[in-house]
Amino acid sequence: MANLAVAIAGISLRNPVLPAAGPPGWSGEAMRACAAGGAGALVSKTVSVRPAVVPTPNMAAIPGGLLNTELWSELPVEQFIEREYPLAKETGLPLIISIGYTAEEIAALAPRVRPFADALELSTHYLGDDPTPMVEAIRAAKAAVDVPVFVKLSPFRDMQTAARAAAGAGADGIVAINSFGPCLGVDVETGRLLMGSPEGYGWLSGPALKPLALRCVFDIARAVDLPIIGVGGISKGTDAVEFLMVGASAVGICTAAILQGPQVFGRVARQIDRWLDEHGYASVEEVRGLAIRRWREWAFRTAHVPPLLDQDACTGCGLCQAGCVYGAICVVEQKAQLISEKCYGCGLCVTRCPARALSIAA
Numbered sequence: 087m088a089n090l091a092v093a094i095a096g097i098s099l100r101n102p103v104l105p106a107a108g109p110p111g112w113s114g115e116a117m118r119a120c121a122a123g124g125a126g127a128l129v130s131k132t133v134s135v136r137p138a139v140v141p142t143p144n145m146a147a148i149p150g151g152l153l154n155t156e157l158w159s160e161l162p163v164e165q166f167i168e169r170e171y172p173l174a175k176e177t178g179l180p181l182i183i184s185i186g187y188t189a190e191e192i193a194a195l196a197p198r199v200r201p202f203a204d205a206l207e208l209s210t211h212y213l214g215d216d217p218t219p220m221v222e223a224i225r226a227a228k229a230a231v232d233v234p235v236f237v238k239l240s241p242f243r244d245m246q247t248a249a250r251a252a253a254g255a256g257a258d259g260i261v262a263i264n265s266f267g268p269c270l271g272v273d274v275e276t277g278r279l280l281m282g283s284p285e286g287y288g289w290l291s292g293p294a295l296k297p298l299a300l301r302c303v304f305d306i307a308r309a310v311d312l313p314i315i316g317v318g319g320i321s322k323g324t325d326a327v328e329f330l331m332v333g334a335s336a337v338g339i340c341t342a343a344i345l346q347g348p349q350v351f352g353r354v355a356r357q358i359d360r361w362l363d364e365h366g367y368a369s370v371e372e373v374r375g376l377a378i379r380r381w382r383e384w385a386f387r388t389a390h391v392p393p394l395l396d397q398d399a400c401t402g403c404g405l406c407q408a409g410c411v412y413g414a415i416c417v418v419e420q421k422a423q424l425i426s427e428k429c430y431g432c433g434l435c436v437t438r439c440p441a442r443a444l445s446i447a448a
């Protein structure tokens with residue numbers, strides 16, 4: 087068994103798989119279910135100085151994930167302090183408390199939630215692209231409490247500038263990313279927009295978000311030397327490993343926990359464990375940043391190198407041929423055949439082959 091334990095900003099986690107702020111941490115009971123489901127720590131739903139008034143409908147399943155227009159918690163912070171946080175603390179797991187949004191609000195909230203917090207997570211979701219309000223919120227939190235302060239970034243256009251600003255303001259870690267939007271969905275049977283928000287807008291989460299989230303974590307990890315909790319589209323162990331490889335120390339899951347239930351945390355942790363074992367790694371730490379270290383070896387090749395084809399592994403399914411616009415691969419008698427002189431080396435067939443019979447030459 088690989089070593090799944092990690093430490094982020096001095097907090098020890100039994101495994102690196104956490105809930106991301108949202109419905110999985112909406113109440114004490116929900117957080118206890120995350121603990122029973124195998125999470126490495128707990129993260130509570132964002133609270134602010136006043137309860138949110140949330141439009142309905144506010145969640146819709148779409149291909150690739152969810153649209154949501156939930157805001158912060160509809161429960162008052164007093165209820166979290168009196169009931170929900172103490173229930174979560176009974177699990178014995180570290181509790182990361184998410185609060186929002188402005189410096190003034192953070193200064194009021196941080197000391198009140200501090201008795202239950204192993205760390206704070208500051209949501210920047212409604213603060214816009216300018217890093218200044220985020221910087222002020224981090225400073226307010228750091229001045230108010232002595233626990234680590236993580237800042238959660240929405241996909242800013244320039245994540246490195248945001249991350250450097252966060253580090254400069256004293257953040258102890260970065261959570262990336264929040265859901266992406268605004269987006270839109272339509273019910274084709276009725277012509278109604280899927281979300282009940284004033285503009286009908288919703289924010290995207292789930293598997294469709296993963297490439298954006300990975301890029302953001304990759305950018306942040308190369309800009310600052312802070313622990314990163316990678317969030318966005320994770321539902322299985324290999325998703326999590328991808329985030330570790332681009333520099334995350336731990337991962338957060340929201341959409342998959344909503345759609346599959348809180349057992350997803352333990353399941354993903356076990357899948358990471360198995361993947362590490364099968365690939366000869368002894369710990370999470372060994373794969374962290376691997377894709378950053380290897381990226382230069384692979385970057386910007388221009389030669390049209392055809393893929394390598396292992397005909398023994400080929401099952402003759404034909405997916406490679408169906409997607410080759412150059413006509414460079416065809417299936418003859420249940421085996422793929424490459425026509426190298428036609429190949430542009432685009433790599434699509436390699437990523438489509440379910441049998442991994444195709445690979446990119448080193």
Ligand SMILES: Cc1cc2nc3c(=O)[nH]c(=O)nc-3n(C[C@H](O)[C@H](O)[C@H](O)COP(=O)(O)O)c2cc1C
Binds near residue numbers: 157238318
């Ligand atoms: C219904 C819903 C509610 C959410 N509420 C919050 C929240 O209160 N605070 C926050 O920081 N992020 C919130 N998020 C964003 C998630 O924490 C996460 O960053 C995002 O959904 C991407 O991760 P995922 O693909 O695993 O869902 C919410 C997401 C969803 C889908």
